[in-house]
Amino acid sequence: MNDRAEWQPLRNELQRWADAGRKAKLWFRDDDAIEPTAALDQLLALSDRFSIPMALAVIPAHTAKPLANRLASQKGLTITVHGWTHRNYAPDETKKQELGPHRPQEIVLDELHKGFDKLKALYSEQFAPMLVPPWNRIDKALLPELAPLGYRAVSVYGSGKPGQPIALVNTHIDIMDWHGTHGGRPHGELVGYLVRELQNRFKGDDEPIGILTHHLVHDATAWDFVTTLFEETAVHPAVDWRQVGDFMG
Template structure:
């Protein structure tokens, strides 16, 4: 384990919640699942060991029965739609987007319709009608159209903006350092982010806190963070780990 002293600010904040007789809602989203891998097995083993529900954002165009069969008996697992191909259509000098305004709206919506139907058929018991846009970005014009295909929620990154045409169930802590080491962020840094989110919720925001991971690119620092987070929170009286379906209206 890493220097466990780095985790003391989280312990202190959770103790404040416990002393107040309150619980914070947490949920866990992992992106880019396509097929069974050793890394995915490692993530699911942590979910099983700590009895913490997981949400997998699966890329519909690249997946099939192989992954579905391997996940069929997995407890506390939810599958959601992660775009269609996870392909970037944005110009090189701009932020990556599959679901941006770079293609005709009808084409993008058709792909999202296909992705919904494919994963719902592959995962009759584990599917949740939620869209996870690749890179956490989506053109606002798409949001009002999603319900016609059965989508009931979207998950991106950051505090949810009010008055959206569809329910937002967002993530708030991304454990990866995408612009630096491309590995896991330092534990102390992530603990500080999480404490700030907890402080925000303690002051009245009831939005569940989403933890975001990417199992295929985790290094030792990232895996150690996930394991330590679950160890610190799985049975804590101030923490309520939930399935994402609980937050979908």
């Protein structure tokens, strides 16, 4: 077990859960998979080493058999739909979106239908009918239209809002510093975010806590965070790492 001081607040919070006989539900999502890479191998090796299930958000338009062949024997892996091309259609001065209101709805839905069918065919055993919108953004008007295409859930970033037309299985801790170093965030900062999420759940919020990574852009700090997180939690009596399908209703 790692003895780094910045992880002590997490140990303390998990001890509180253990003392209360409770388990926190966590799940893991990694985005932007297209093809086999050394970085993906590194991520999957961590999944194997610690027996942590993962959801991989695959970009349908750009992927093919090579990735499916690489992942076919991977245990504890769920494949989800990451938009269609992961292309931005929003104006330059606004936040990036592929699934925003910037194109006719029927075109966007047709692409999401194609993406669903393609990944379901490539990953018959591992596919989960969940949409992961690129950049974690989607036009709210699309949400009621997803179930007829076969989707059962959407995963974006932040606390899930009740009363949505489709289940939300969100992520809450993004380990990357997108607006600063473009590498992994400092461990103490991420531990603080995770402890706050755990404290909210301890009070009664039952939403599973989602950890979000992007294997293709990890630096040493990011990889070290994932490894240490798994070391601290994989066999902890107060942590229940789950497959995302468990939360899709």
